[in-house]
Amino acid sequence: MSDKKTLTVKLVRSPIGCRASHRATVAGLGLRKLNSERTLEDTPAVRGMINKIAYLVKVL
Numbered sequence: 001m002s003d004k005k006t007l008t009v010k011l012v013r014s015p016i017g018c019r020a021s022h023r024a025t026v027a028g029l030g031l032r033k034l035n036s037e038r039t040l041e042d043t044p045a046v047r048g049m050i051n052k053i054a055y056l057v058k059v060l
Helices: 020-028 044-052
Strands: 006-011 037-041 057-059
Touching: 006 044, 020 044
Parallel strands: none
Antiparallel strands: 006 037, 006 057
8 A cells, every 4th residue: 555645745834814714724634833744645635725725835
């Protein structure tokens, strides 16, 4: 199962002051503190979440 594609996402801007749905998306991706990173499976759902909050995160 190691042939699954993954993405590493890093939270580079604070979600404070953003829309509630954007804060929920950050939490849904498993990002908590600033500069926290998560390695996620590359699926259309995850891609959509990243696109929604692209101004807050960086894909490594």
